[in-house]
Amino acid sequence: MVTAITEGIKVSVEATYQSEYSSPHQHHYVFTYKVTIENNSPSTIQLLRRRWEVSDAGQKSRIIEGDGVVGQQPILEPGYAHQYVSGCNLNSGKGKMKGNYYMERIQDGKTIIVTIPEFQLIADIFHN
Incomplete structure (x- = not known):
């Protein structure tokens, strides 16, 4: 699990x-990631948008942007x-995300603008 804190807002991610x-x-690898957003600031906040940078080993990074998270603007x-769970597909068994x-x-x-910490997406294809 990785964590980042921005202005009292803590974001933790586990892939x-x-x-x-x-x-x-x-060449189809599926990952899920669980995100926990904790408001440790003194103010009420609303999550409006997200911007992800997804890197797939050996390929150009792609940007994914949109309103809220999994259809919500909490x-x-x-x-x-x-807390929510979402997913990502890669063409290789190794990549990373941040945003x-x-x-x-x-x-x-x-x-x-709250930092989503960079986290690794690594397939465990040797223990299937």
């Missing part, structure tokens, strides 16, 4: 290789957390 959904012989009061959440501080409308 898992999904061998049962992957087909290494067809509001987190101080002391609260939001940012764009959040709004409800009290004054200030945008906070």
Whole structure:
């Protein structure tokens, strides 16, 4: 698990290789990642957008952007957390992801760019 804190907002990520959904012989590797966002700031915040940079070994990085996370734009009061699971497909058994959440501080409308820490996506294809 990796963690980053930006202005009191803690983002932790844990990635898992999904061998049962992957087909290494067809260059198809599936990963899931669980994200926990904890609001340790004194302000209520809302997650509005996300921007991911996905790197696949030997290939150009791709950028994925969009509103919210898994169809939600959660509001987190101080002391609260939001957790979700999402996934990523790679063409190789090794890659990495990192990015940012764009959040709004409800009290004054200030945008906070929160770091999503870089994490590794590594297939365990030797123990199947």
